[in-house]
Amino acid sequence: MGLKKLGLRRYCVLALVIVAAVTWISCFMKSEAPSSDTTTFSAAAGSMPDQTLDYFLKKGTLKDHNAADIQWYHAANSRDKITEALQDSTQMIEADVLLRGRDPKEPIMAHPPDNDSDITLQDWLKMVANSDKGIKLDFKSLEAVVESMALLDKVRDQLKGPVWINADILPGPGGTATPLDAQAFLQAVAMKADGDMLSLGWTTGWSPNTDNPGYSWEMVQQMEALCKNLTQPVTFPVRAALLPQSFVQFQWLLQQTDRYTLTIWTGQSDVLNVEDLLPYRQNFSKARIYYDLLENQISKFKSLPGYTISQLEQS
Ligand SMILES: *[C@@H]1O[C@H](CO)[C@@H](O)[C@H](O)[C@H]1NC(C)=O
Ligand SMILES: *[C@@H]1O[C@H](CO)[C@@H](O)[C@H](O)[C@H]1NC(C)=O
Ligand SMILES: CC(=O)N[C@H]1CO[C@H](CO)[C@@H](O)[C@@H]1O
Numbered sequence: 001m002g003l004k005k006l007g008l009r010r011y012c013v014l015a016l017v018i019v020a021a022v023t024w025i026s027c028f029m030k031s032e033a034p035s036s037d038t039t040t041f042s043a044a045a046g047s048m049p050d051q052t053l054d055y056f057l058k059k060g061t062l063k064d065h066n067a068a069d070i071q072w073y074h075a076a077n078s079r080d081k082i083t084e085a086l087q088d089s090t091q092m093i094e095a096d097v098l099l100r101g102r103d104p105k106e107p108i109m110a111h112p113p114d115n116d117s118d119i120t121l122q123d124w125l126k127m128v129a130n131s132d133k134g135i136k137l138d139f140k141s142l143e144a145v146v147e148s149m150a151l152l153d154k155v156r157d158q159l160k161g162p163v164w165i166n167a168d169i170l171p172g173p174g175g176t177a178t179p180l181d182a183q184a185f186l187q188a189v190a191m192k193a194d195g196d197m198l199s200l201g202w203t204t205g206w207s208p209n210t211d212n213p214g215y216s217w218e219m220v221q222q223m224e225a226l227c228k229n230l231t232q233p234v235t236f237p238v239r240a241a242l243l244p245q246s247f248v249q250f251q252w253l254l255q256q257t258d259r260y261t262l263t264i265w266t267g268q269s270d271v272l273n274v275e276d277l278l279p280y281r282q283n284f285s286k287a288r289i290y291y292d293l294l295e296n297q298i299s300k301f302k303s304l305p306g307y308t309i310s311q312l313e314q315s
Helices: 002-032 052-059 079-087 121-129 142-155 182-190 217-227 244-255 274-283 295-303
Strands: 092-099 107-109 134-139 163-171 197-203 234-239 260-265 289-292
Touching (some): 052 134, 079 092, 079 121, 092 121, 092 142, 107 121, 107 142, 142 182, 163 182, 163 217, 163 234, 217 244, 244 260, 244 274, 260 274, 274 289, 274 295
Parallel strands (some): 134 163, 163 197, 260 289
Antiparallel strands (some): 092 107
16 A cells, blocks of 8 residues: 555656646747747638737837728838838838839839839838838739749748738729739739738729719629638728728628728729718727728828727727
8 A cells, every 4th residue: 555655656746747847848949939929920720810900019009909090101112212111100011013114024113004113122122121011012913923922932031010912803893904813813922922911902993973883792702702712811902982882791791701801992082981981990890990091081080979989899
């Protein structure tokens, strides 16, 4: 009996030592591992939520999970503009990528109808790599995508902030431009862009003094079919002036998965009543709607009494 008890006690002590050692080692390993949530966006198995807000919260340029407080710099398509963008208070820098119209045909920062630029994507990325801002690259044609993703890959380790990859891949309300081929674009981008935000939109149009149609059920369902198997977070850039007549469609779309968010943008000359955006502010988590509006529009929107009424604080 005495011997047996002693044996049992020994086993218990041994077990305790092993548990303690394993605990200590795993703690040690955790503290040694790079803090994956701040520096990299490496894909874990399965799908990834949007980490844009978390990144800026940690950096201290955002107070809470309010996507409306993310500020944008637009069309940083020249050396002067990207220099200015890197110095101002915005968190995200948006720029357009296309293939230069003359030789050497390489990805440059320009918006059609321009076909040349004083800065290539390669040099632009080098400048951004020294900062901690996020970027949104807008592709207007398929031909620049593969080479651009390869360039992005080369600086991937140095980029600190979120990377958004944007293109219109489906025809939308009033859209006359030809969208990029959806399958080809996703194939070129989704394999490369593990933890990037895919920003996938519809071509659109808007005319004054007429009833502009909104986004149809078919449009949002087509988009969901394209996006449901992706692992990346997806934001849908949607045109503000067409949103009042599309509420139920986007409510449905956002309900499909919490990987989805909206980014509300506006055409420069669109007539927009920011009051009409309140249903979006009030009925979805404020973490799920980004607002890429004109400065006077966003400040007016934020001063509306209904702006702070939010039914859902979290998704
Ligand atoms: C590029 O734009 C310039 C100026 O608009 C035009 O003259 C030229 O033909 C264009 N080049 C190409 C290859 O499209
Ligand atoms: C998504 O995955 C399902 C099941 O594996 C498959 O049947 C479907 O074709 C896929 N859709 C797309 C757009 O790849
Ligand atoms: C369309 C819709 O559901 N609108 C609702 C959004 O939230 C506000 C305020 O909570 C409600 O009054 C609306 O009916």
